[in-house]
Amino acid sequence: MSHVNLFDNLDFGVAEDYERLDLPPPSRTLQGLTYDKAALRSLGRQAFADMAFYYPLGHLEKLVQIILDPEAGDNEKFVAKTLLENAAVAAEGVFPMCQDTGTALVYGWKGEGIRGGESSEADASILDASILDAGISEAYAEKRLRASQMGPKTTLLETNTKDNLPSFVDIRSCQGSDYKFLFAAKGGGSISKASLTLESPAILNDQSLEKILAARIGALGASGCPPYTIGVVLGGATPSQALYAMELSVYGMFDRLPSEADGSGQALRSAEWEEKLYRIAQAAGPGAQWGGTHLALETRFVRLARHAATLPLAMGVSCSAHRKARAYMDETGWYLEKLEKNPKRFLKALNLPSGEAMEIDLSQPRQTWLATLRGLRKGTRVLLSGPVCLARDVAHAKLHTLLAKGETLPPYLKDYPVFYAGPTEAPQGYASGSFGPTTSSRMDSYLSPFMARGGSPVTIGKGGRSLQAREAMQRHGGVYLAAIGGAAALAGKENVKASVVVDFPELGMEAVRLVTLDKLPALVVIDANGEDFYS
Template sequence: MKSFVCHNVLCPADADIRWRFLGNNLVQPFSCRGRTFLELAPEGLTLLAREAFRDVSFFLRTGHLEQLAVILQDPEASANDRFVAMELLKNAAISAGGVFPMCQDTGTALVMAKKGEQVLTGADDAWWISKGIGEAYTEENLRYSQMAPLSMYEEVNTQNNLPAQIDMDAVPGEAYDFLFVAKGGGSANKTFLYNKTAQTLSPEELLPFLGKSLKEIGTSACPPYHLAVVVGGMSAEYTLKTLKLASTGYLDSLPDKGTSQGQGFRDRSLEAEVLAMSRRLGLGAQFGGKYFCHDVRVIRLPRHGASCFIGVGVSCSAHRNILGRICLDGLFLEELDRDPARFFPDPAFDPGDAVSINLNQPMDAIRAALTKLKVATRVMLNGPMVVARDLAHVRLKAMLDRGEELPAYFRDHMVYYAGPAKTPAGHASGSFGPTTAGRMDPYVPCFQEKGASLVMLAKGNRSFGVRESCRKHGGFYLGSIGGPAACLGKDCITKVEMIDCKDLGMEAVYRIEVKNFPAFVIVDDKGNDFYASFLR
């Protein structure tokens, strides 16, 4: 197979791509007026989309796995950097078994397609692509995250993870090229658009601005990141689309310099500067160190003289994107890596000791154990906890507003902010990693005042209000590693029981049992916050 041909800025890199052949029985060439056309049965679109979202839910690109292995070999990496990298590699190995998806948030399905004008389907292509996406999500152990609005204020889960976002462009030729992305909500939420002025286009202005933007991203989207920056763009939406493509590596073949006709380009020198800046932050791979980012892409686009859009965004540790192609030779998908275990270090990595916390005791005893520990201490949790996230918090707050007491389970247990993927047959849990803590920040002071949410577990940094509430009420926030949801579901969670809000689906309230569940003390009852000094 030949590699892709670039037609414009929004196209994949010319690269030596390994392909997985899906067959050629659904394509048929024919000639007319001296031109060759490709007749594609629309079932081919369903097959390609279904296989793409199956593969991308369980496998990663080799290059991404190699970057994790580099962290383990780097003497400048912190112990926490190496611990997170090892957990992510172990997670990739479990996920590659095809049972536990790599992340519990199996994402919004995004499809960016370039259809050659000589490709004929005679069908609504987006419908057939959506059909394949729906089959992948309903037939595999994946999570349904899409909410359909019934009114401005009421919504329901669609129960198949549709609709998908499908963007299609017409291009010359007889090939049909695709980028499939499963974009998790955590990393999607760390997409920022700024409307700046020409004054920003100087090293003295742009670099400090980007440094501030890195702190705004924080750690809640599961670093190490693939960071993308886009400067310019003829419209806000074009800037953001280019940003998303850049974060997947889709634009890596862009030239190093622009032209007077508006050619977009990569600024590789600035990429190196921003990467170095990210490594000086000290945030590291979530809990302090060097590896906040794996790599950086900086794209410069033309702009209107009165506008200077700047987009900043990330692809997270679940770097889920895959290329597809339909051509005269048949249907093809990019071959992802099915053997992550070969990147494990030899000898085996020793993360050092962690403090065991027994959750099978009253809340006051759990807090008494935690108050002895410094922030950044690594702990292993054992025992019961309750799981509640966004919509459950809305309901609990409504109870308080009506003058009702919070449920006993919310006062007596640690609360884990999470929402599971489906449970595979024969297992206690599906992939079950943490969600972003910051979305629950507004609820913490009023809940802690009522003796609830006194010990919380999630990912990412918290607000000043949470820190002060923990100091006032004797609370704690523990940070879980963002990313290794398959590890947690398979090895650490031994029992899952839905106990409330059943109608909320994956956002229901659960009681779970855990063993050797890894976490770090981030905010303590004295008002200390591990992230505070990094994110000022």
Template sequence: MDEFTYAPILQRGPDACEYLRLDLPAPSRAEALGRTFLTVPGETLVALAERAFGDMAHLLRTSHLRQLRAVVDDPEASPNDRYVATDLLRNAAVASGGTLPMCQDTGTALIMAKRGLRVLTDGDDAAHLSLGVARAYDRLNLRHSQLAPLTMYDERNTGTNLPAQIEILAEGQDAYEFLFMAKGGGSANKSFLHQETKALLNRDSLPAFLREKIAALGTAACPPYHLAVVIGGTSAEAALKTAKLASAHYLDSLPVRGDLSGRGFRDVELEREVLEITRELGLGAQFGGKYFCHDVRVVRLPRHAGSCPVAIAVSCSADRQVLAKITADGVFLERLEPDPARFLPDETARLAGDAVPVDLARPMREIRQELSRYPVGTRLSLSGPLVVARDLAHAEIKKRLDGGEAMPAYLRDHPVYYAGPAKTPEGMPSGSFGPTTAGRMDAYVEQFQAAGGSLVMLAKGNRSAAVTRACERHGGFYLGTIGGPAARIAQDCIVSLRTLEYGELGMEAVQLAEVVDFPAFIVVDDKGTDFFADPGGPVLTIGRPAPAAPGDPSRTA
């Protein structure tokens, strides 16, 4: 064996992040064994975690906002791309006020840290960081989403958004470095592992494979995405973790070529190729176009000769991660953009118009007759009552139907919005109130529609073929809305909100919302037409379309 040298698999380059110095207790210095050690107080870890998760709930990176504005300014972007990007910028401006978080799903708290060997603490680092998470979710208008298993089948919300996922590594010398992430369920559900072989590693097979798997991601996790693809890995879990880090741009400074040390590297050429693939799919920013992804990161890792894991992950439009560090000079947190409104285009008001108004304060029969006049892809503006119900409420209602009870009148009389709002700020009708992933309710649709309920559904993302068939059979509709702008929806569209049933379920209770100018699109209609059925080019109509002829399933171009 030649002289041994060590190279880390993920060999990051210099830190180019712009930091803010926080007014927090700084580490003290101590001399021992001929070395200088930094002692970090537990209260500093608590306060740093609380500040990090507070900032992430309301602010985004400047680079992310710049990418959204680039979509608006791109003449090749579809009207949908520009409309969604503009609404996400408007949402960012609302959230930056510090009251409404940018997304109703304020996420699982993830913390990865690297504690240098000359950094001393009391040893309870994870407990201190967890207390900071709990304080942020208690004091701010954030949603508690973590469920504690009491038995294999029974769960209860912890009420603190704990436990957090915390990983602390021993690495480096005299600094304590952190990556804080808030990961919502929608984007977390778009992390995938594929176990492949050497046969994938050629210039024909790999792009075709990635095209298929990326198309299968769908739009439920609120694109435009930051997409990460990892090829290889010393284990399956290493590949998945690397993909998550890459989606957060944590690995942007990796080398761009490999060597015999086995270090990982970014394949920037393949990144450009995969980005072009995402644009050719036509899925766009949720309702057709080229901006399915802002950017792509492709990382190649070493692998065992008999194994070739491929991991795919995304960071969604709520691109929530922030770096931090504690050094001898103090406590520092990544600077996020305090003024996202400066990225808003002048034509915001124009883009907010040109939708078909739909009055929901009518009998369900009349609402469905109105929707049936328009083809899929038509943009709507909804005003009136919506029932709010998602996973747990659907499960409870199914139990009643299975037991021979009738469908609750509220699901027969009103459209249902799959959502679970964040905490309500004082003086407002609701907290941040964006849609949840529609696909999680797919299994209920046939039974519910057959019983006269859920005949008009509202959520985000695509639906299964079974939902399309049920809508055709029972005369139902699925309306998609923009995933992401939860703060703007709460501020501009929610007039009132009250609990109807299952109040013990917290944010998953059945509620009645009164809405105004709520944005929506016809995605699945009563004729069996699915807007997303053709992955090559769904394109919405920004202007008001001509009504479709009765029975005409054609889509609007």
């Protein structure tokens, strides 16, 4: 085979998967199809507005399967039920499904028969990226989506860009007379789970490859908000090709790949290794965040051609906030993938109890709620009510700098549990926007110096903590709780009753807040004895 093109195998489903948008179709000219740039901008805006609130149908159906699985534990059934409830709240169009409304990702494939009126295709792609950026920015502003992108001022100094730009736009030329897109929004927790190594070809045997994959999956943990879609790509002409294919695989874009190849360079998808990935994930431990076997919702395994001396191995995930939408333009118009607008129908068919949980009143004196939490063992489910302090990365860094200058910690870091979170903007009539935990391990280096000065007695976030953090908690009688990642719309609407900025207002979503909770579910992950639920 003289040329193997991955684009030929992209899975764009069937016509019934899409709805036609009310946008002007392209016009036919001597040069090909010419499209309206304003329509492209509107497509980007609509895609990212939809993805913030609506899930793909197949993703929700997989969550239902966890609830119906007779072997699933109570905790993971509760998490899956909570994620479905979150989908129902998000679909009301007020609270985004996740507080981390993500880095905007656009993958495009532009047919050779498509023209935008520019002097060259390179100019056209650059302009299209700018136009898509404008549409994405409109969506984030109109829907009050969180701005999470940090722009450098120097090598070490940076600031929030305030509009969630720049996005990632990758437009490639291909054969045909249509323009195809995959839109995705990916939060920091799941992006951080991507890994790439260059392996020796000596691992191309069942035992060695399975051992490496088991170590990779075992390291995923719960901080990326499982249940995950796990994608693995073995091979690739370059490391960047392996990463590119992995990014697409977790969104099902290579589901049409053949299961066998003839050795000429054709890529393949391995059902056998997808099953192995799933079994490895079942045994990994974190399950659907609070233990169990459902760390993976789905798995994908893609094998690519490679240079004889290199073997790239890429792994990544899409999290429980599975935000993706395909789109295309052809001579008949613009089309965007349908997303599920009525998740409540799944909940009506399920009648699950909430399970037992201990109510914790954080409005009591500090010594009272702290003694109560210190008395709980790892794995205990709780419902948190009362005030907590919200502080995350930048606030922690600033407070640590104050300590280095000989200053003291502010009272809010000592008097309340510290919740690692940065919510979206509050809708009218509500105290908070979408509200969910961020990855706790990023704050691990601050824990020992803060706790030594009476700060951070109880911390709340998502995922596991390092040995360093666990030892600090054991020394100082600290407790760590995990909230459910990926349920921010539900928490923002139902579990937050008040929110006020108390420090660093210039930090935007990273400002320190005092927030009043009402029965927010959480799990004791590290107890005051240093026992770790995830160990």
